[in-house]
Amino acid sequence: MTRYIRHAAVFCALLLAALLVNATRLQVVQSRTYDDSPANRRATIARYGQPRGDILVGGRPVTGSRDTREQLRYERTYRDGPLYAPVTGFASQEYGTTFLEHAEDGVLSGADPMLSPLPLWNDFTRSRNPGGDVVTTIDPAAQRAAYRGLGGRKGAVAAIEPSTGRILALVSTPSYDPAVLSGNDRAAARSWARLNGDADKPMLNRAARQTYPPGSTFKVVTAAAALDAGVITDLDEPTDSPAPYRLPGTTTTLTNESDGCADLSLREAFKWSCNTVFAKLGVDVGVTDMATTAQAFGFNDPALRIPFSVARSTFDTTMDKAQLALSSIGQYNTRATPLQMAMVSAAVANGGQVREPYLVERTTRAGGTTVATAGSRPVRQAMHPATAVRLKELMTDVVREGTGGNAAIPGATVGGKTGTAQHGILNSGTPYAWFVSWAQGGKDLEPKVAVAVVVEDASAFRQDITGGGVAAPIARSVMAAVVNSTK
């Protein structure tokens, strides 16, 4: 019997060995397969198991975390949610993340190995660090001024610092409070359905993710191209352009809002926004040079990140002369985000250099030590510096004497350009009111802010929608907020 007992003991030992081998397979050899399964909730629990890092505006957090004591423990909260929604986006337990919450998720959620003092070791252990903070470039006064200026109207404002590319304001209205999407309960689901079904699209970031026909504000680009190409050498020389202007190769004629545009000089035509003059200028410059200049300003660039992606502003590179004429006054297929038009204005203010815009000044660990800074960004020369000087002159004239008088700030140099963009079939839609501008305080060495404002408001009378009337006062309050604060 002893022999058989030993056999049975060996059998038990085999069972034990099978258990140990299988446990090793499960826990060591194949564990990643199970860890990475989307149905495994542990990664999600760990993600929400600690407070999310904050997004800071003007040194103060505009976000927070709320301890719900549920399985997914911490939920996002927002201070002034609607005001900063185009910057922060939302961070939802159910619907993912957008904008800065998305682009900087690694830092905010603590998953970024760089948050650890020993990044390589941390990448190996895959342990989670406390969430880091994201310090933005937003100027709270400018942001608030823009939001208040837009009021209940549909529109967007983008403001940047011309010499650096720091984005000072990024506002889109109507807005929404991202906090309503933070949780994973039925209320969040209802809010999600409501916001997605809203005809006004409150979750759309109109400042960076929506393109509009830029209308007359695009004349800044056309003027820059004409000056750089040598089509215009003297601002005060008559331009030899008829009014009305028959589009080349067609029987369609282009007219102006104001009279007396025929043969006007570039200075006067810019001041009074003569379509005929700029349409002809664009044709004279030619599609290649026009496209080159537009692209130098940032048009047709699909890769712009601030750090979240920005909608591509477009200027066609192949078209006939009639289309080029319309494109040169910001119609046809020319489309731009408000942020792109702020970049155009900033290039003029910054001696012709385009600084890539950015929203994140730096990221820090929970303790406050810096993880990464914005660093130096690539620079593009959009136009000759001399051209920039002359364009500054033209834009200053617009505010001092022309259509942009509403943007003037006492004690500061302000340059601007109005725009009223037609859209819809046969231009039946209520036009978009545009204003792009920059401002330099009396004691400043260089322009401090460049702004683009667009207002799309179906409720106003068609003839009241003009860049100078609707958009310029908003731009002025934003510029004043920046210029006066630096005084």
Next chain:
Amino acid sequence: MTKAGTTVRTADPPTPAVRLPRRRGVELALIVLAVLLSVYGYCAVGFARNGTVPPGAAGYGAGLGVLALMAHLAVRWRAPYGDPLLLPIGVLLNGLGLVLIYRLDLETPGDRAAPTQLVWSTLGVTLFIVVVLLLRDHRVLQRYSYVCVVAALVLLTLPIFFPAVNGARIWIRIAGFSIQPGEFAKVLLAVFFAAYLAANRNALAYAGRRLWRLQLPTGRVLGPIVSIWLLSVGVLILERDLGTSLLFFGLFVVLLYVATGRTGWIAVGLLLASLGAVAVGWLEPHVHSRVEDWLHPFASIEAGQGPNQLAQSLFAFATGGVLGTGLGLGHSVLIGFAVKSDFILATAGEELGLAGLSAIFLLYGLLVERGYRAGLSLRDPFGRLLAVGLASIVALQVFVIAGGVTGLIPLTGMAMPFLAQGGSSVVTNWAIVALLIRISDSARAQYDGEAIP
């Protein structure tokens, strides 16, 4: 080898009296270590969850310590030659089980199982002490083998008259306590199998017709045992407790092999087992779905219904890795229903890692090994078969449930000995340890004062 029922200590009084070491001090030291480890685990949970020592730590440690000490004193008094490892292993596994259940209670504040489990553990240790004190010789049990089998059948049949709980008719409810009579039946059946096989093993091994290389036993001998086995398995299939059914079958085959040494029995047993498994897997939807889950644990995820219990259990083990997340820091509660009973091992795997899980497996391995060793060193067939049977119950039970929750074999509901929530199981396992101590005491005591053969 001697015939059953004959006494061994009869002849020649030894002149050179050799005192065997009793090793009770080793046992006491190991018990202290086991209690300290359990208290440490309890504190670790508290630190991980709240940053403080949990309020009942001292009381819990004292309670467990007093229980273990009483058991130790009983052994010291009435089974001084007992194996010194059995009791500490039982204390450590039971203490660890209490820690894991307490830890899971923190996730389910509405359903506290640890206090009840502590009461059952106390009952279990009490039964241990009673068995060690009152049962002076294991051979007494041989006289009651038919009483045992009748009692086992009654216990197995009893739950049929009570409502089914979670699809299985294995519980009876008395005064708020759920009792699983099938657990007690295990020990009783082991006693009966051992007694019957010890008495009839020669007839089984050598009588009967020979068919090719298989020695077929005569119907007269085989009849009663097969009918009782069929009856118990039939009852279990009616009650849908397939884990226990598998356990009985395994126990039956192992004891039959050990008693007769006929490999033919294993062949017949495996044939019967596979036939039964195929038939049950085919006919019984409950079992069929278990097999499907085992083959495709992620099928429900791919179907968009979320992970099932087995997938959640596999996730928990995989998360543990080598060192585990640490007590109180895992999320095995995602398994949901039965996380404290059938799936308790997943919590150990996630929070203690492969290191802790292997330690637990080795503890069970050691427990089984000590049982087999006691069987080997005995001389009477009944005691040998009983020791092997009891140890095999533990081995098979651990394999069936641990293999099930780690995806090695299809999952069948069964309690992890000592660890899992379930009073009947804890009490039964303490009874098994008490019997093994008694057998090992007899095994070693027979040599004391004699020349070692």
